Amino acid sequence: MGRKSSLTDDQWVEIERRHLVDGISINALAQEFGVNESSLRRRIKPNKAEPKKAAKSLQALAEMKVEVDAKAKHFAEQLGALPFAKQQIVSDLARKLTNTSEHMASAAEISAASSHRLSRMANQQLELVDEVDPMKTRAQLESFAALQKLANISGEMPGRLAALSRGQPPEAPPSQEEVDQELALLLGSGGG
Incomplete structure (x- = not known):
């Protein structure tokens, strides 16, 4: 020390x-x-390999602050030009959007946890499936398929939000018909 x-x-x-x-x-x-x-x-400058990194990150933050401050000033000017009643509507809508965003993030977190738990349960059922003759253990195979389908569905929202947060467009989910056809093929029932 x-x-x-x-x-x-x-x-x-x-x-x-x-x-x-x-x-x-x-x-x-x-x-x-x-x-x-x-x-x-x-x-x-604690990192000798990149001595200017700390300064650059502070510089980048300073540049971001300038940009945010300019946008805030522009917004304040636009909001100030509105009658007071409309300013209140804008504030109420902004509060509602913020609350919705927070609730969606919370829902995505819960959905991700549910997806994880359902996947674990599906995996437990899959362990019970006879690898030589899976149809001998059809009940476990059907349980696996149903649990995995639920896991995939509950994982869609968190996956989409994660993609959006990375600036990527989320993948389009398969249609219910495509999911049902895959399930039917998996179970060997030929369509239902």
Whole structure:
């Protein structure tokens, strides 16, 4: 364990701010604050392989903040141009959309957990299926198929939301007819 720093947390923040924002060199800051230059470098730029990574991520965040602030200002101007009653409607709609989004995320989490549990149950039934003559254990095979179908259905919403969060269009789910045909083939009943 290293020696305790002689600088306070506020001083460290000030040093980093002055280095990144004001462009003051680490040498100058080390002299001003009476600390070893290498200590400052380790604290401000801990990853020697990529010394500017921390600064770039702070720079990227600063650029994002500028963009968000500009959008917020533009939005405030547009909202301010509306009559008060319509401003209230916009606020109510925004609250409703936020609540809906949070509820959908919660529902997706629960659906993912359900899908996982149903898949485990389906797998337990599949373990009971006779590999040589699966039709001898048709009940277990049907239980597996039904449980797996439910697992797939409950996994659709979380999968779609995950794809959307990655900026990808979600895959179109198979139609009920396609699912039923696959199930019929699996069970060897030829269609129902």
